[in-house]
Amino acid sequence: MNKIVAVGKRKISLKIILLFLIFGFQHSKAQVAVHKLIHVGYVYQNQSFGEIGARLLFLNNDDVIYRLGASAMLGSVHSEFAVLPKVQADILLNFERNVDFYHSYYFLAGAEITTKYAAPKIGVSLFGLLDLSGGYAFAFEKGINGKQLKGLNINFTLNIPLTMLHDITK
Numbered sequence: 001m002n003k004i005v006a007v008g009k010r011k012i013s014l015k016i017i018l019l020f021l022i023f024g025f026q027h028s029k030a031q032v033a034v035h036k037l038i039h040v041g042y043v044y045q046n047q048s049f050g051e052i053g054a055r056l057l058f059l060n061n062d063d064v065i066y067r068l069g070a071s072a073m074l075g076s077v078h079s080e081f082a083v084l085p086k087v088q089a090d091i092l093l094n095f096e097r098n099v100d101f102y103h104s105y106y107f108l109a110g111a112e113i114t115t116k117y118a119a120p121k122i123g124v125s126l127f128g129l130l131d132l133s134g135g136y137a138f139a140f141e142k143g144i145n146g147k148q149l150k151g152l153n154i155n156f157t158l159n160i161p162l163t164m165l166h167d168i169t170k
Helices: 002-026 100-104 162-168
Strands: 033-045 048-059 064-077 080-093 105-114 117-126 130-139 151-161
Touching: 033 064, 033 162, 048 080, 048 151, 064 105, 105 130, 117 151, 151 162
Parallel strands: none
Antiparallel strands: 033 048, 033 151, 048 064, 064 080, 080 105, 105 117, 117 130, 130 151
16 A cells, blocks of 8 residues: 555656646747756755766756756665665746846755655755755655655755866866
8 A cells, every 4th residue: 555655656746847847848938058967966865865967957048947857866874875866856046137146046946756755845056056955855665774764855966067077178
């Protein structure tokens, strides 16, 4: 019975993220630029994890930015190495007008889903490169190696555009 409920929660969470992205893109009328990013970071989810992954950044204007990504969370749980796949979607918002400096920060809202939990989150992003977000995770299963992954969720992430890496290595 618990497996049926967990599968149902995953399907509902994935549908919410897809609707989130579909309705968000309906408001954009101009051409959308897509940028590739790699990201590294720290995740606290009732346990400390390192994170590495890739994101696509969809940019129509500087006011609203959409991001979709996938990553791997790596950590030690009860002295055993664990890897969790993660999918995430974010919207970055900043509606300040006529002042470029104010576009240095964005309000961030999004969600992340792993095989063990789903977590809505809010936070801030500095230049779209450095993110600090937090939320609350809802567990699907008992966790990893007996460790329950629910409750407070904190993310600290560095996003590195691939174009920047390409320019640096020239």
